[in-house]
Amino acid sequence: MNFLTQIDNLALIALLLVSGAALFLPTLSTLIGGKGLSPTEATIWINRRKAHVLDLRPEAAYKAGRLPGAKLINPADISAAIEKLKLDRKHPVVLVCETGAHSRKAINEVKKLGFEEIGTLDGGVQAWKQAALPLVKQ
Template sequence: MNFFADYNNLALIAIAVVSGGLLAWPQIKAGTGGKRVNTAAATQLINRRNAVVVDIRDAADFAKGHLPQAKSAPLADLPGRAASLAKDKATPIIVICQTGQRSGKAQAALKEAGYSEVYALEGGQAAWQQAGLPVIK
């Protein structure tokens, strides 16, 4: 019990708790957006289940390079375009941005539009290109 009464130890405990929280924050934040997939899992969803790829980057970034058969739907326009992305709301949707940081907002918008299976590509377009997967310009 003396361990917790010592002020030096309390400071160490506080530092450990805060650093643990900061390490866990990205996982907590990512968990609120929805499911995430890596490039291999995304490729399987596209090939095996005909997943629809929705690129939420602006038109200029989309023109620089995008996944084959990706649909451009900038994040600002997504709520208005969500209904026309796939015929069946059960079709898997893969949301892609440049680095994977903004895809959580798009996932929430698509879930609200009624899509049941929405994924975000971990690392976004950058991870796709780094993996050496095809890009259309």
């Protein structure tokens, strides 16, 4: 009976460790790789926090429809493009691409430029469209 109690205790401890890790991983991911933003959260950052919106898509996609206030940035030359825009580093940055995959890759490059708070639009412009939010067209 004593041996079974020890196994039960080990199982409970393992469950505790696994569930604790599962709860902590999203926080760790945010600290390491920036914050993933829903379209609603991105709207709040843009409107209330005056976030800079940087669009990493090709120019044709940008012209077909972009988030309000978005600036077109060449993902291959992010540092130079951001320096040229002379953005205020006190404001957060929202990185946008078509699906969210490319903007996640650009987070570290933007962090190196001194921006403390960086978010990516989860699901990219596709998620923005699905949320029926407006796009600016040229």
